[in-house]
Amino acid sequence: MQQGNIGVTTENIFPVIKKFLYSDHEIFLREMVSNAVDATQKLKTLIRQGDFKGDAGDLTIHVSLDEKAGTLTISDRGIGMTADEIDKYINQIAFSGVTDFMEKYKDKADAIIGHFGLGFYSSFMVSKKVEIVTRSYKEGSKAVKWSCDGTPSFTIDDADKADRGTDIILYIADDCKEFLEKQRISDLLNKYCKFMPVPIAFGKKTEWKDGKQVDTDEDNIINSVEPLWTKTPSTLKDDDYKKFYHTLFPMNDDPLFWIHLNVDYPFHLTGILYFPKVKSNLDLQRNKIQLYSNQVFVTDHVEGIVPDFLTLLHGVIDSPDIPLNVSRSYLQSDSNVKKISTYIEKKVADRLQGIFKSDRKEFEKKWDDIKLFINYGMLSEPETFYDRAKDFALMKDTEGKYYSFEEYRKLIEGNQTDKDKVVVYLYATNKEDQYTYIEAAKSKGYSVLMLDGQLDVPVISLLEQKFSQSRFVRVDSDIIDRLIVKDDAPKSTLTDDERDILSQVFRSQMPAMEKKEFGVEVSNLGENAQPVVLTENEYMRRMKDISKYQ
Numbered sequence: 001m002q003q004g005n006i007g008v009t010t011e012n013i014f015p016v017i018k019k020f021l022y023s024d025h026e027i028f029l030r031e032m033v034s035n036a037v038d039a040t041q042k043l044k045t046l047i048r049q050g051d052f053k054g055d056a057g058d059l060t061i062h063v064s065l066d067e068k069a070g071t072l073t074i075s076d077r078g079i080g081m082t083a084d085e086i087d088k089y090i091n092q093i094a095f096s097g098v099t100d101f102m103e104k105y106k107d108k109a110d111a112i113i114g115h116f117g118l119g120f121y122s123s124f125m126v127s128k129k130v131e132i133v134t135r136s137y138k139e140g141s142k143a144v145k146w147s148c149d150g151t152p153s154f155t156i157d158d159a160d161k162a163d164r165g166t167d168i169i170l171y172i173a174d175d176c177k178e179f180l181e182k183q184r185i186s187d188l189l190n191k192y193c194k195f196m197p198v199p200i201a202f203g204k205k206t207e208w209k210d211g212k213q214v215d216t217d218e219d220n221i222i223n224s225v226e227p228l229w230t231k232t233p234s235t236l237k238d239d240d241y242k243k244f245y246h247t248l249f250p251m252n253d254d255p256l257f258w259i260h261l262n263v264d265y266p267f268h269l270t271g272i273l274y275f276p277k278v279k280s281n282l283d284l285q286r287n288k289i290q291l292y293s294n295q296v297f298v299t300d301h302v303e304g305i306v307p308d309f310l311t312l313l314h315g316v317i318d319s320p321d322i323p324l325n326v327s328r329s330y331l332q333s334d335s336n337v338k339k340i341s342t343y344i345e346k347k348v349a350d351r352l353q354g355i356f357k358s359d360r361k362e363f364e365k366k367w368d369d370i371k372l373f374i375n376y377g378m379l380s381e382p383e384t385f386y387d388r389a390k391d392f393a394l395m396k397d398t399e400g401k402y403y404s405f406e407e408y409r410k411l412i413e414g415n416q417t418d419k420d421k422v423v424v425y426l427y428a429t430n431k432e433d434q435y436t437y438i439e440a441a442k443s444k445g446y447s448v449l450m451l452d453g454q455l456d457v458p459v460i461s462l463l464e465q466k467f468s469q470s471r472f473v474r475v476d477s478d479i480i481d482r483l484i485v486k487d488d489a490p491k492s493t494l495t496d497d498e499r500d501i502l503s504q505v506f507r508s509q510m511p512a513m514e515k516k517e518f519g520v521e522v523s524n525l526g527e528n529a530q531p532v533v534l535t536e537n538e539y540m541r542r543m544k545d546i547s548k549y550q
């Protein structure tokens with residue numbers, strides 16, 4: 001038997017690990033299983049290169065619970081470790097990693113959000129003792145057992161293990177008994193390991209017999225080793241994408257469409273992003289994008305990695321190039337992450353543009369559902385995303401017809417330009433309430449836009465900045481001839497004084513609240529026009545609306 005001290009100065013490092021990672025105890029399982037996956041993949045590589053000639057056999061990873069012994073065991077049939085390798089990879093390297101980690105984050109415990117691949121030593125967050133029983137694939141290797149009880153001393157012993165591979169045996173600590181519960185482990189495997197690339201078995205499949213659920217002989221495999229995003233898009237059908245969406249989000253409606261991401265350069269990234277069907281704004285859910293690194297779940301908080309407005313999409317992103325072991329503020333300043341974010345934004349815009357070009361009808365059908373995403377995108381990325389979206393974003397008139405920005409400009413330019421050469425966009429927010437105003441505008445041959453979406457008002461302000469010589473006014477903000485003032489505007493037959501008096505009379509009948517909000521305009525413009533209309537000042541109303549949305 002060999003004994004030793006792990007090379008750190010701190011007397012007992014484990015309470016510190018526990019404290020630092022308190023909220024994230026559960027990731028230990030991801031770390032243990034992903035180490036088992038790594039060891040298995042390494043063996044596969046050796047086989048491919050002809051460096052391992054034996055029989056690989058079944059490579060399934062087994063996770064098992066022994067409630068009586070109070071242990072959770074992760075077993076693989078990967079490359080295993082020799083005693084020397086344990087010394088190198090476990091005793092030295094990993095601990096120096098922890099020391100670095102503590103040096104770096106000593107004073108910033110609170111600033112650390114997210115997940116840490118603390119690797120093997122995360123097992124001590126939940127264990128009072130950890131054993132490694134392992135046997136290397138190398139010819140003539142002896143099995144070894146490493147044991148450590150959470151103090152910086154460990155033992156290495158010979159062990160009985162006929163088979164190649166590694167068992168990690170965790171003696172679960174008394175204050176972490178939850179990790180001895182079948183359901184809890186099952187949930188965690190489902191969360192972190194569902195798409196790992198090597199089969200993982202947890203218990204046996206069950207079946208119903210005589211009204212009772214009993215175990216069968218068949219392993220219960222908890223993961224799918226080749227998730228959809230790792231496949232070549234051209235081999236996939238719409239149904240495959242929908243089915244995968246429902247495995248991620250079983251309760252949701254079919255998605256509107258999706259974007260399969262697949263990049264090799266300048267970084268590696270694959271994934272599938274879905275535009276969800278949103279029945280109401282209350283349905284909008286953020287953080288429905290799961291981030292993976294080589295099929296290992298990392299987080300579903302993707303802020304900083306995808307542009308803010310795309311956090312409303314659903315799906316998965318997998319990139320080994322996103323640094324995982326760091327705080328979120330670091331993530332946001334990482335140049336790789338910035339590149340990824342820019343790329344995703346461009347890819348989403350390209351796909352939308354593609355549908356718009358190739359199938360305008362289909363695009364119009366989807367527009368009302370995706371409009372909120374696009375509007376939000378234009379508002380939050382008024383340079384980059386706006387610049388792409390302006391070519392496919394649509395405007396809808398009160399008749400339900402759709403126009404691109406450019407098409408609509410062409411449509412109204414001739415007729416709706418005022419004497420100062422400003423093109424006036426008339427819009428309504430409620431067809432019933434503003435009916436008479438809409439009709440008055442139409443009778444002049446004007447077109448009225450329907451802008452009843454949640455973000456339409458802020459978007460109007462953006463468009464006024466982007467479009468040259470343009471103004472948006474709601475149809476009821478003044479009488480129509482003053483909304484688009486032409487040189488030849490008909491003169492009222494009443495004098496200004498007479499109109500003032502009439503207006504006063506009407507105002508005196510209004511409740512105080514309304515007096516503040518509405519103007520009273522008197523006119524006698526033709527036979528069908530109403531002599532007196534209530535108007536709501538465009539500027540005042542818009543300020544009010546915008547403050548509401550903020």
Ligand code: ADP
Nearest residue numbers: 035036039080081089090094118119120121166
């Ligand atoms: P990382 O996985 O990032 O290298 P870890 O702390 O998780 O860091 O693991 C440290 C090292 O221990 C690994 O690189 C590997 O060499 C070794 N190791 C851990 N688990 C296993 C295992 N199940 N089989 C073989 N080697 C392992």
Ligand code: MG
Nearest residue numbers: 031035119120
């Ligand atoms: Mg690891």
